[in-house]
Amino acid sequence: MEVKVEGGDEFANASYSRICQNVFREVGLHSNVDNVYLYCDPSEHVFVISVKIGRVPRPITVNDMTLRGDNRLKITDEKYAPKLLALLWDRFDDRVKQLSRLEITVDVEAKEMEELMKMVVYEPLADLNIRILDAVDRILPEGARVRYPLPSPGRVTIIASENPVSEEWKEKVEEMVTELEKGGQ
Numbered sequence: 001m002e003v004k005v006e007g008g009d010e011f012a013n014a015s016y017s018r019i020c021q022n023v024f025r026e027v028g029l030h031s032n033v034d035n036v037y038l039y040c041d042p043s044e045h046v047f048v049i050s051v052k053i054g055r056v057p058r059p060i061t062v063n064d065m066t067l068r069g070d071n072r073l074k075i076t077d078e079k080y081a082p083k084l085l086a087l088l089w090d091r092f093d094d095r096v097k098q099l100s101r102l103e104i105t106v107d108v109e110a111k112e113m114e115e116l117m118k119m120v121v122y123e124p125l126a127d128l129n130i131r132i133l134d135a136v137d138r139i140l141p142e143g144a145r146v147r148y149p150l151p152s153p154g155r156v157t158i159i160a161s162e163n164p165v166s167e168e169w170k171e172k173v174e175e176m177v178t179e180l181e182k183g184g185q
Contacts, residue, residue: 001013001021001024001029001031001033001034001035001036001054001094002018002034002035003017003020003021003028003035003036003037003038004035004036004037004038004172005017005037005038005039005040006037006038006039006040007040007041007042008042008087008170009038012027012040013040016038016040016139017038019139020036020038020139021055023135023139024135025172026137027051027134027135029128029132029135031054031055032050032054032055032056032113033051033054033132034052034054035051035052036049036051036052037049037050037051037052037176037180038050039176040137044161044169045139045143045144045161045162045163046144046159046160046161046165047140047141047144047160047161048157048158048159048171048173048176049136049139049158049160050156050157050158051056051135051136051155051156051157052152052154052155052180053098053125053128053154053155053156056125056128057124058079058124059120059121059122059123059124060077060122060124061118061119061120061121061131062084062116062117062118062119062120062121064121065077065084065121068113068117071105071106071107071108071113072099072103072104072105073103073104073105074102074104075103078095078101078102080121081101081102081111083121083122084121085098085105087121088104088116089150091119092106092108092116093106123144129156132156133156133158136156136158136162139160140160141160142160143162144160144162145160146160146161146162146163146164146165147159147160148165148170150170150174150177152181155177155180155181157173157177159173172175
């Protein structure tokens with residue numbers, strides 16, 4: 001993961017770079033993030049952080065984590081069992097019976113079972129975005145409580161300030177993100 005910090009003096013930039021590296025490692029994102037760009041403008045109390053998302057595993061479906069036998073499902077990856085049970089109970093209510101820790105029956109027709117097997121149990125990208133926002137909260141200064149997200153595919157960008165974020169800053173950051181994308185960051 002590459003970290004680039006601009007806008008502050010040399011000491012501040014180096015400090016923020018270390019903070020970013022440490023925080024992303026602590027929250028377990030070091031391998032899922034390609035790079036981080038942080039821009040600080042202390043004179044206007046504006047901070048911009050842009051995180052380029054890297055490798056993300058594909059979503060986990062019921063089929064990926066169970067073995068099927070008629071209306072029975074045997075859980076093969078216990079890590080997702082609570083999410084699977086919550087999903088099934090929410091969708092099929094009392095037609096779901098947990099026979100043992102890893103065995104479930106679902107009283108459904110064959111067609112419903114086929115659809116059930118395709119249901120997504122865990123979406124890694126959604127989890128990744130939550131963890132990235134947690135890291136961003138840890139990195140940005142406590143006083144910069146006004147946050148403005150700038151959506152773009154494959155990237156999480158947040159403008160943070162002590163004051164309302166002006167249209168001028170929104171436009172500047174859009175240009176920054178465009179330049180980051182052109183430069184491969």
